[in-house]
Amino acid sequence: MTRRTGFLCLSGLVAVCLSVYVGAAADGLWLTKVPPADHERKDPYFGQADAIAAGRNVFVEHCAHCHGENAEGTKKRPSLRTERVQRQATVGDLHWLLVNGYMKKGMPSWAKLPDPQIWQVVSYLKSLHQE
């Protein structure tokens, strides 16, 4: 193997690793950080129409300017109607994400909201796949 071929192979390997890392981050790397106990948590407001309506209000006030009025996403921030949010993530995963944020990627912690309001937002988000 010549020096040039070796350099090309190494560059290719680095590029593949970087794309895997970036792809993983964009593809919900945060899901791997959720502790099992949080992953299994149940939504105390599951299916309650009032909670979904209240969650919609909280979402519009705090989340819509990044994620869009109807959670469809904006230029800067992802849609919350994706397969990952609607099917792959449990309600416990979403609650964990709202409490802790994903600060490296620009998602702030919303622990300043009372826990019932966080669950109401989760109820609203999970109701979107029925639309």
Place this chain on the structure above:
Amino acid sequence: MRWKLAFLLTFLFPASDAFAQERPYFVTYSHEMEEPGNLEIEMYNAIGKPPGGNRFLGSTLEFEYGLKTWWTTEFYLDGQATVNDSTIFTGFRWENRFRPLLEEHWINPVIYAEFEDTSADKSLREVVGHDGVPDFADPNAIARQDHEREMELKLILGSNYRGFNISENFISEKNLANEPWEFGYAWAVSRPLKLAASAHRCEFCAERFQAGIEMYGGLGDRYSFGLNQTSHYIGPTMNWGATNGLTLSFSPQFGLNDYSIPRLYRFGVSYEIEDLFGHFHRGAQ
């Protein structure tokens, strides 16, 4: 009456759908950072009358900007007005807050660093060292000759538990002239009146009000650490956050010893602009 007030506030502060959810604290910092891209404009005031002195109004105008989820920067302009004396600009401050742990824990630390250049300041945004009644005795013309260029470091600890926010600040301040380190503290607890949101949008729902208690004071300096000749204040505090990003806060506070001003009345107004630079871009389109 409620509708008139709501109409007036809506007219003065255009709707942005931002509900700031600010804590009702005047001195204590919580660990919660400004959301990235958001600018919060705040005006905080303190009214007091030291024994034997003139009544004063100390004010700060603050511009708080979220640079990152873990980094908030804030610029303050200070001023004061004293009855039978004068109204003066007292200086500026610039502070930065950094959150080293990027997830929520039982206790969340934040590092605070500030530079301030003030004189004759009466805003009482913090109490350190042997700050107390004698600092308010001099007329403004004399007090403003004492220029204070200071570095301030704070360790902010905050926790959220069952709707309660508990915040503690440990303050150390160093005048860049040859003066000793001074120390102080502040702590506060607050909770929204209702934890769950209402299904209908409303301006005066219980979840938009927060109430709590705040206490702060000085702890002397490097050579005389302790409570001797230090001032301390405590009082209930409350705020209301409107749907358009406006927050109104109020707190009557009481001096706990003869070295403190007997009563302080604090009130504040803040308004949050979401995604400041996005606003400009949208305006240009």
